[in-house]
Amino acid sequence: MEDTQIYLTTLTEELKLRKYSPQTIKAYIQIIQNFLVSEKSPRDFLLQYTDKSNSSIRSVYFALKFFSEQVLHQPFDESIPLAKSSHKLPSVLNREEVNKLFAVTYNLKHRLVLMLLYYSGMRLHEVLNLTWENLDFERGTIHLKVTKGSKERVIFLHEKVKNIIQTFNLQKTGLVFQSNLMKKYNQRSIQMIVRQAAKKAGITKRVTPHTLRHSFATHLLEAGADIRSIQTLLGHKNLQTTQIYTHVANKNIQKLADLL
Numbered sequence: 001m002e003d004t005q006i007y008l009t010t011l012t013e014e015l016k017l018r019k020y021s022p023q024t025i026k027a028y029i030q031i032i033q034n035f036l037v038s039e040k041s042p043r044d045f046l047l048q049y050t051d052k053s054n055s056s057i058r059s060v061y062f063a064l065k066f067f068s069e070q071v072l073h074q075p076f077d078e079s080i081p082l083a084k085s086s087h088k089l090p091s092v093l094n095r096e097e098v099n100k101l102f103a104v105t106y107n108l109k110h111r112l113v114l115m116l117l118y119y120s121g122m123r124l125h126e127v128l129n130l131t132w133e134n135l136d137f138e139r140g141t142i143h144l145k146v147t148k149g150s151k152e153r154v155i156f157l158h159e160k161v162k163n164i165i166q167t168f169n170l171q172k173t174g175l176v177f178q179s180n181l182m183k184k185y186n187q188r189s190i191q192m193i194v195r196q197a198a199k200k201a202g203i204t205k206r207v208t209p210h211t212l213r214h215s216f217a218t219h220l221l222e223a224g225a226d227i228r229s230i231q232t233l234l235g236h237k238n239l240q241t242t243q244i245y246t247h248v249a250n251k252n253i254q255k256l257a258d259l260l
Contacts (some may be wrong), residue, residue: 011066014071019150021148031059042076054084091207101197101207103201104201115160116161117194117209118212121233121234123213124191127176127209128187132173132174132175140156142156148235153232153235191208194207194209217234217245222250
């Protein structure tokens, strides 16, 4: 039991030193804790997850590999295959559905959450860590400083977002999204805001904060935006990640329909 705790402490330190996200750290700790308790080999432990999704299996694989190489300082068993990455297409809302989300959300702070997710394409944790000082109203930009991979980027501040902030005098100091008790919003808070808005709007699709990010990218592509510009706005490291939106953009699909 003592050895397990030492391993988990070392694992946490190594993950933090490499700036892994809090979500990944939590997931890896849970996986490795279960692995150590099981007393199974990495291969046998992975076999327990074969009925799970590809992404779940891959998460376990990478956690075991990290633990072996960075904590135990042992080479990982290369004979263990890595499950293929699944290629599901993102779920996207149409423009009417997006506008319905805004229309049914009367709480101004909640509406601002939805508008920022859609009109900026930010990730959930980027919205959570956004401060008023990151917004430059004169230049019309948002400087994101807490991002995936710790790579800062500058994106546009959409006129509609700027208008709701200035019209209702929402701007203050510090974090943009705090409760009335001045506590930082958590992930669940944002997820619930999005889910409740979708329910009120009568949208039957599964809608998450990331759905609005997907919709942002897809609508830009449909409007003729350059794929590399979208890549920069989203903060994707690889263009291939951004190119998935070419498979759901209606502009490309409609071109084929027009041939008939």
